[in-house]
Amino acid sequence: MNGRLSVIGLGPGDARWLTPEAEIALAGAAALYGYGPYLDRVPLRPGQERYPSGNREEAARAAAALHHAADGGLTVDRVAAGATDRTSDVAGALSGGCHVALVCGGDPGVFAMAAAVCAEIERGPAVWREIELQIVPGITAMLAVAARVGAPLGHDFCALSLSDNLKPWEVIERRLDAAAAAGFVIALYNPVSRARPWQLAAAFERLARQLPWSCPVVFGRAVGRDDEAVQVTTLAAAQHCAAEFAADMATLVIVGSAETRVVTRQGQSPLVYTPREALRSA
């Protein structure tokens, strides 16, 4: 038994942001699990199995990867075929498990698979607690988007998912209010999806109750990929910009604090930064 599961952050879409640690973990794994488009970013290796899954199957994907790591993959086909007897688990126990990798975009610990894996370990069979769990950090989207425009996260900031699939919208509103009132810069993950078309506009409206209309807002989509797009605007124009920009699930939005500044540069895109000093009382 035992086995090993590496939960690997691939970073945003550019291979130049993939760390050597992630490369090593990917190369050593017998099987790869992940959301299809993330798996597609990993070069094929002979003998390495692949189990792509859909976007909203986090718990099942985490459980499948843990199961595979614990039993060495002997039961994967049987589980898929609906087998329920324990014969193959005995074989798995004899196999000593294997090294499975579960890949994520960005960092696995930020609105990604690491929490889902921990939750499955907590609620799953005792043997899953014996698996060697390795979390491989990656460049998360807010760091990549911030880097493209300067240093908007240069002082205290927060990261907030706008998805109300897993928490009530009222919780999101209270967090937006608290973050804006306290002077945090705010990185918004999962700002828009087909099923959640109105939340981003509602968030901008909510933030404008506490922040100046001139507050800088940064949109970054698919940063590091060929279709990368980055735009700097103001809170006043943010909703209009979101529509024009076609903000989607691959978009990250950074809303500055009252102290965030924009520096214009002739012939270059403007810089956005939040000074390290916070002299005014929040």
Added chain:
Amino acid sequence: MNGRLSVIGLGPGDARWLTPEAEIALAGAAALYGYGPYLDRVPLRPGQERYPSGNREEAARAAAALHHAADGGLTVDRVAAGATDRTSDVAGALSGGCHVALVCGGDPGVFAMAAAVCAEIERGPAVWREIELQIVPGITAMLAVAARVGAPLGHDFCALSLSDNLKPWEVIERRLDAAAAAGFVIALYNPVSRARPWQLAAAFERLARQLPWSCPVVFGRAVGRDDEAVQVTTLAAAQHCAAEFAADMATLVIVGSAETRVVTRQGQSPLVYTPREALRSA
């Protein structure tokens, strides 16, 4: 004129967290600037100049790197020697500038040099706005510490510097209150230094007014280096633990929310994670 300045995140102390983009930028630079211990992590390259500086000279270091990038380094010795005439600037203008790298630990945009560089560009000579500025993101400390213990940042979180060198302590208190009340997990950067011995205990005391004493707290020091140390405790025991752990400037502290969970594992360190679901109202 022009020139190029790369502000490079080295990540925490492990070379396996240095991205290929950072490697390329380091290899191409004619001169390196940075806080001494960070520069020491970069292998020596023939012909590449090095300008180490002290820990608390961010503005001067940023200005020196920009100056060097803009004028190709022709005036560096003259500036150091106190030269004030502009003859060498003319020579610099003719030189077309050069590629300078400014290195940081972690990510340059998170409590590091990118904001200082942007501030110097804003207040410096107009030619600095013509410099090609590249920010190279890196693994910031909270991602590395989180990865070591599971997924404590698995849901909404904030990053807060406990240093009151650059902002009033009252602002820090208000941000701690707001973050805890709203249910954010809190990553504390710069928790302790010789000149700031009491702030971390005061922060724990402040957070305990709103969070349960059982709330998980993670200490991570020098993660990725040989002297790495990680410890999981509770808010009740956090201050005692901080003293035993000898928390310092190389330490990052993560304070969970009321929803953060600990999973014990026989023969392995406990997992700490914050579920993706936030069902209770904050």
